[in-house]
Amino acid sequence: MGVLTMTGMTENTGAAALEVILELQGVEKAYGSGSTRTQVLDGVDFAVNRGEFICVVGPSGSGKTTLLRCIAGLMPPSGGRTLFEGDVVTEPPAKLAVVFQDYSRSLLPWMTVRRNIELPLKNKFARGERAERIEHALRSVGLAGKGDLYPWQMSGGMQQRAAIARGLAYQPDVLLMDEPFAAVDAQTRIDLEDLVLDIQREYNTTVLFVTHDIDEAVYLADRVVVLSGAPTTVSHEIPVDLPRPRDQVQTKLDPRFAQLRTRIFELIQNAKSSSVINRA
Amino acid sequence: MASVVTTAPGLSRPAWRPAVPWLGLATVVAVLAIWELLGRTGVIPASTLPPASDVFLRLGELAAIPAFWAVVWETVSSALAGLGLVVLLGVPLALAIGLSAFVRDSTWLVLEFLRPIPPVAMIPLGLLLWGPTETMKLTLITFGAIWPFLVQMVDGIRQVDQALVDTARSYRLTRWQTISRIVLPSLLPFAATGLRVAAAIALIVAVVTELIGGAAGLGREIVVAQSSGALPQMYALIVTAGLLGLLTNAAFSAAEKPLLFWHPRIRKDQSS
Numbered sequence: 001m002g003v004l005t006m007t008g009m010t011e012n013t014g015a016a017a018l019e020v021i022l023e024l025q026g027v028e029k030a031y032g033s034g035s036t037r038t039q040v041l042d043g044v045d046f047a048v049n050r051g052e053f054i055c056v057v058g059p060s061g062s063g064k065t066t067l068l069r070c071i072a073g074l075m076p077p078s079g080g081r082t083l084f085e086g087d088v089v090t091e092p093p094a095k096l097a098v099v100f101q102d103y104s105r106s107l108l109p110w111m112t113v114r115r116n117i118e119l120p121l122k123n124k125f126a127r128g129e130r131a132e133r134i135e136h137a138l139r140s141v142g143l144a145g146k147g148d149l150y151p152w153q154m155s156g157g158m159q160q161r162a163a164i165a166r167g168l169a170y171q172p173d174v175l176l177m178d179e180p181f182a183a184v185d186a187q188t189r190i191d192l193e194d195l196v197l198d199i200q201r202e203y204n205t206t207v208l209f210v211t212h213d214i215d216e217a218v219y220l221a222d223r224v225v226v227l228s229g230a231p232t233t234v235s236h237e238i239p240v241d242l243p244r245p246r247d248q249v250q251t252k253l254d255p256r257f258a259q260l261r262t263r264i265f266e267l268i269q270n271a272k273s274s275s276v277i278n279r280a
Numbered sequence: 281m282a283s284v285v286t287t288a289p290g291l292s293r294p295a296w297r298p299a300v301p302w303l304g305l306a307t308v309v310a311v312l313a314i315w316e317l318l319g320r321t322g323v324i325p326a327s328t329l330p331p332a333s334d335v336f337l338r339l340g341e342l343a344a345i346p347a348f349w350a351v352v353w354e355t356v357s358s359a360l361a362g363l364g365l366v367v368l369l370g371v372p373l374a375l376a377i378g379l380s381a382f383v384r385d386s387t388w389l390v391l392e393f394l395r396p397i398p399p400v401a402m403i404p405l406g407l408l409l410w411g412p413t414e415t416m417k418l419t420l421i422t423f424g425a426i427w428p429f430l431v432q433m434v435d436g437i438r439q440v441d442q443a444l445v446d447t448a449r450s451y452r453l454t455r456w457q458t459i460s461r462i463v464l465p466s467l468l469p470f471a472a473t474g475l476r477v478a479a480a481i482a483l484i485v486a487v488v489t490e491l492i493g494g495a496a497g498l499g500r501e502i503v504v505a506q507s508s509g510a511l512p513q514m515y516a517l518i519v520t521a522g523l524l525g526l527l528t529n530a531a532f533s534a535a536e537k538p539l540l541f542w543h544p545r546i547r548k549d550q551s552s
Binding site: 150 | 451
């Protein structure tokens with residue numbers, strides 16, 4: 001991380017620069033109908049400012065993925081709405097990219113990594129610019145020179161880097177990440193966490209990061225949105241005032257890190273015990 | 281959670297691959313030797329099964345006659361034309377069934393009724409309608425061979441990965457990009473398996489319609505040879521039909537490798 005500037009997001013989100021880029025207003029989602037109807041999201045409200053790194057955590061089964069699919073425009077909410085740069089989301093917004101949890105299924109095995117990254121760019125950029133963007137994105141995720149490999153010739157960590165590179169090259173204003181590191185080993189995970197922090201600063205992207213890992217959420221985020229158990233609402237929003245750049249050793253030794261993770265851990269435990277599913 | 285071992289949809293084939301490839305060939309040689317021995321020692325009279333050498337000698341002689349190749353081509357060309365019709369009819373039909381619940385729900389009973397009817401049972405009807413003609417042959421080949429292709433394709437459409445569809449939508453790929461870059465490549469392994477099975481059936485139905493229905497081709501020549509007591513020729517023609525089947529399989533294997541290089545099963549074959 002050394003080569004990058006020391007400008008932290010806390011400075012960018014100073015009072016004057018606050019601009020809401022993504023806003024959820026009472027987002028509801030229910031599956032089924034009649035007696036089998038299950039309310040998954042029960043009025044989720046929160047806002048994301050431009051340049052912020054937001055982590056969404058919640059007990060398992062709290063509809064994190066459902067929420068993300070609603071935000072991404074992949075699924076219409078049954079109530080409420082999401083505003084992206086002021087417009088109501090009815091289809092996937094052009095300035096939003098998603099990195100899915102399951103990298104092995106979201107990359108196309110019949111295309112090289114370069115072609116995978118290029119495919120979404122075809123409708124946006126001319127050929128020359130595409131090539132430049134792809135190389136830049138590959139360098140940013142540490143895959144320089146690996147563009148001609150097929151995804152299945154790579155390790156899991158490399159595949160997820162490729163998926164992140166695809167998101168970056170698309171040059172979104174908001175990057176949605178759905179538990180992107182849930183399927184990689186611990187060491188790779190640590191590397192990828194630092195990678196995401198680095199590229200967030202380099203590209204100055206807004207990141208909405210869904211995870212079930214509290215340590216990861218506190219380590220990455222400017223603010224952690226804690227969801228309640230199903231039916232889900234936002235139970236708390238916890239600002240993370242840890243200094244940037246974050247460091248896997250120093251940040252995690254900070255007493256405030258321990259306090260924050262304990263606080264969030266307790267909130268999630270409470271949410272679990274009050275969840276309708278667990279009471280039933 | 282992503283599993284490391286990805287299951288490979290489509291491309292169902294026997295899981296075993298021979299560890300010692302020449303063993304299969306050795307068995308063929310052994311069977312031929314026993315056949316020869318039984319014939320030469322008179323255990324099986326030559327009026328039932330002539331010795332292997334007679335049959336293959338006759339096959340060699342036939343191979344030098346252009347008329348023989350014309351007969352082979354009669355059979356092969358109708359099987360190929362039938363396969364072409366299978367694809368032409370099967371792809372839109374599969375797309376309609378796979379993509380529209382209405383089409384699926386309104387056709388399944390008819391299709392499930394037609395599917396188990398052996399094409400041989402349709403020969404009388406075919407003869408009534410068209411006589412022992414190329415049309416009769418083609419219709420029955422198509423009718424017999426379309427099912428495995430259709431079933432595979434519908435299955436393939438159902439199994440197009442939701443993660444890939446989500447990716448396509450969130451990156452706002454156009455409809456054409458989604459079809460050409462995501463849906464069609466996803467369907468290719470299913471099409472390959474469906475066509476491989478369909479090709480074998482097409483060949484069988486071609487020979488059978490010639491044999492029973494009297495259309496021109498290998499099957500009719502087999503009947504002619506049998507009724508005129510030319511037993512070595514009859515067996516030589518049967519062997520030819522068998523060789524055609526082998527060739528078809530080999531051709532499909534050869535075509536799959538460059539098209540499906542990315543598929544988990546083909547990848548494994550190449551790395552081992």
